[in-house]
Amino acid sequence: xxxxxxxxxxxxxxxxxxxxxxxxxxxxxxxxxxxxxxxxxxxxxxxxxxxxxxxxxxxxxxxxxxxxxxxxxxxxxxxxxxxxxxxxxxxxxxxxxxxxxxxxxxxxxxxxxxxxxxxxxxxxxxxxxxxxxxxxxxxxxxxxxxxxxxxxxxxxxxxxxxxxxxxxxxxxxxxxxxxxxxxxxxxxxxxxxxxxxxxxxxxxxxxxxxxxxxxxxxxxxxxxxxxxxxxxxxxxxxxxxxxxxxxxxxxxxxxxxxxxxxxxxxxxxxxxxxxxxxxxxxxxxxxxxxxxxxxxxxxxxxxxxxxxxxxxxxxxxxxxxxxxxxxxxxxxxxxxxxxxxxxxxxxxxxxxxxxxxxxxxxxxxxxxxxxxxxxxxxxxxxxxxxxxxxxxxxxxxxxxxxxxxxxxxxx
Numbered sequence: 001x002x003x004x005x006x007x008x009x010x011x012x013x014x015x016x017x018x019x020x021x022x023x024x025x026x027x028x029x030x031x032x033x034x035x036x037x038x039x040x041x042x043x044x045x046x047x048x049x050x051x052x053x054x055x056x057x058x059x060x061x062x063x064x065x066x067x068x069x070x071x072x073x074x075x076x077x078x079x080x081x082x083x084x085x086x087x088x089x090x091x092x093x094x095x096x097x098x099x100x101x102x103x104x105x106x107x108x109x110x111x112x113x114x115x116x117x118x119x120x121x122x123x124x125x126x127x128x129x130x131x132x133x134x135x136x137x138x139x140x141x142x143x144x145x146x147x148x149x150x151x152x153x154x155x156x157x158x159x160x161x162x163x164x165x166x167x168x169x170x171x172x173x174x175x176x177x178x179x180x181x182x183x184x185x186x187x188x189x190x191x192x193x194x195x196x197x198x199x200x201x202x203x204x205x206x207x208x209x210x211x212x213x214x215x216x217x218x219x220x221x222x223x224x225x226x227x228x229x230x231x232x233x234x235x236x237x238x239x240x241x242x243x244x245x246x247x248x249x250x251x252x253x254x255x256x257x258x259x260x261x262x263x264x265x266x267x268x269x270x271x272x273x274x275x276x277x278x279x280x281x282x283x284x285x286x287x288x289x290x291x292x293x294x295x296x297x298x299x300x301x302x303x304x305x306x307x308x309x310x311x312x313x314x315x316x317x318x319x320x321x322x323x324x325x326x327x328x329x330x331x332x333x334x335x336x337x338x339x340x341x342x343x344x345x346x347x348x349x350x351x352x353x354x355x356x357x358x359x360x361x362x363x364x365x366x367x368x369x370x371x372x373x374x375x376x377x378x379x380x381x382x383x384x385x386x387x388x389x390x391x392x393x394x395x396x397x398x399x400x401x402x403x404x405x406x407x408x409x410x411x
Contacts, residue, residue, distance in 0.1 A: 032376040035385050040135060041371065042084045042393035044271045044351060045149065045175075045220070045242035047358030048072045049087050052114040053307065054314065060122040065367035069318045071356035072368045074125045077144045080369040084135040084145035084393070086241070087115050089171070090358070091152045092302055093180035093187075098158075105157030108150060112169045119146050130170050132400045135393070149218065149241065151175040153184040153206060160202070163209045172400070173216035175241060176203065176226070185226040188252040199229035207233045214404045219243075220253070220273075220353075227259055231266055237399045238266055242273035242353035242360075245340045249280055257344055264345035267402070269395050271353030272337045274360035276329040279337060288324035295320060331364030335377045338391060347387050351396045 051057045051070050062075035077085065089111035094100050119126050126144040129135060135145040148170045154177070156162040166174065176199075177187045184203035186194040199207070207230055210217050217234050218241045219227050230238055240263070246254035255263065255270055263270060276282065299305060299313050334352075341350040354360045356368060364373045378388050 029376060032379040033372060035379070035388055036372045036375040036392075037081050039385070039389040040084065040139060040393040040397070041082050042086075042135065042351070042396050043082060043356070043368070043371075044086050044239065044353035044396055045088055045151075045273065045358075046072055046085055046354060046356045047088055047090050047151075048085075048356065049089055049111050049115055051357060052111075052118045054311065059118045060125060065369075069321055071354075071360065071366070074122060074144055076367055076369040078125075080367075080371045082144070082368050082371055083139045084129065084147060085368075086147045086149045086173070086353075088149045088151040088175070088241075088358075089115065089155065091155045091178070093152065093154055093178050093182060096154075096158070096183060101154075101157040101159075104154050105159070105162055108155035108166070109169070112148065112150075112166070112171070115146070115148055116170070128170055130172060132397050132404060135397070147172055149173040149175065151218075152178040152182065152221075153203070154178070154182045156184075156206065158183055158202075160205050160209055163206060163215070164213060167213045167215055171215065172404075173218045173239065173241065174206070174210060175218040175220055176206070176222050176230070178221050185229070186223040187221055187226075188223045189221070190223075194223060194225065196226075198223065198225035199233065204229075204233050211235050211403075216399065216403050223252075224256070224259065227255075228262065231262055234266070236403045237268040238263070239268055239396070239399060240270040240353075242275075242355040242358075243270055244272055244275075244278040245270075245337045245344075247344075248337055248340055249278055251278055253278055260341060260345050260349075264349050267349075267399070269349050269351055269399050270341055271351045271396070272334060272341070273353055273355040274329075274334055274362050274365060275355050275358075276326065276333075276362055279329040279333040279362065283327045285324065285327060288320070288326065291320050291324055326361070329362045331362055331373050331377055334362060334365070334374060335381060338378070339381065347390055348395055348398075351391055351393070 060074050063070050063073050089108050091104055091108055119128050126146050127138055129145040129147050138145040150166050150171045153174055176184050179187055179189045181187050181190045181195040184206055185199045186196050207217055211234060217230055217238045219230055219238055220240045220243045244254045246256040295316055338350055
């Protein structure tokens with residue numbers, strides 16, 4: 001062999017290898033897009049209703065993720081082939097007086113009304129759904145299915161009867177608490193620590209009532225002991241609608257491996273969220289942290305705000321987001337958490353609950369239009385079409401169907 005051939009041969013091998021990789025990547029990309037379009041995609045938790053009261057926001061119009069700091073609207077859902085999404089009527093924790101409880105319930109009812117009105121304005125694009133089968137039916141018609149959840153049992157106003165009121169308004173799950181303890185249970189992040197040593201007596205009544213009606217009990221945000229108490233009380237599978245794996249990111253909001261094992265024994269599910277701080281330990285950003293701490297202090301911890309104050313808060317919040325952009329986790333980190341759950345308890349107990357419009361955003365998936373990138377990463381890691389279908393909606397629908405069964409157990 002002459003010298004020229006000796007020099008050219010390695011170069012040709014390198015060119016061929018690069019070409020093969022590019023061909024393989026393109027093949028995976030096409031396959032991922034095809035699968036993403038074919039399977040039912042369900043996001044079990046978003047805070048989009050917080051945007052519905054903004055006069056500048058229209059759910060039926062497309063918005064830019066970076067300028068609006070919103071993640072979901074109907075055109076972007078269509079663009080990202082997101083078939084079904086849960087809109088959570090979220091309430092921050094406030095005082096637990098009789099008057100405050102009445103106000104909380106009233107606020108929750110206003111949010112539920114906003115959801116119905118905003119989606120009702122676009123009947124050709126989306127529809128409120130309450131049953132598992134409706135997501136598939138609406139997908140065939142090219143419409144988005146909008147389901148409803150209630151985040152924070154504080155919204156019940158301290159009354160068990162409100163559970164049924166919310167159910168009749170279309171709510172199909174309740175997240176028992178948020179960042180602080182309430183009358184139902186202890187939160188995983190209350191700075192004062194546990195109050196009830198888990199689930200309160202009222203909380204147990206709420207769980208039983210939800211079982212009776214066919215509502216999914218959501219254990220995201222609740223303390224470890226509250227989690228185990230729910231498993232003792234609930235006769236149905238439960239859900240963590242937007243949580244991650246504690247083994248990969250040590251945070252009380254995330255589920256430990258023993259909790260994951262208990263969840264699997266219950267036939268429940270964990271829906272991995274896209275909040276960067278729950279996916280990986282955040283890098284220090286002292287200027288950003290100080291600015292947002294000052295904003296929180298200015299608005300009294302974001303509690304008991306008037307509509308005018310909340311609109312001003314949103315304006316200032318967006319300004320700070322632009323001034324001090326957050327260092328984000330990556331879509332790879334999301335799939336790392338999915339991998340961990342699959343390796344720990346199997347493919348049948350994991351899904352996706354982004355927490356879009358509630359602080360969720362990662363590189364590669366900054367809004368709902370970019371969710372196909374999660375599917376692409378799953379394909380790159382060797383997940384099959386059947387496994388991706390389970391992750392994107394099949395596992396959740398299994399739980400939803402079982403909880404929705406009309407014949408309820410009695411204890």
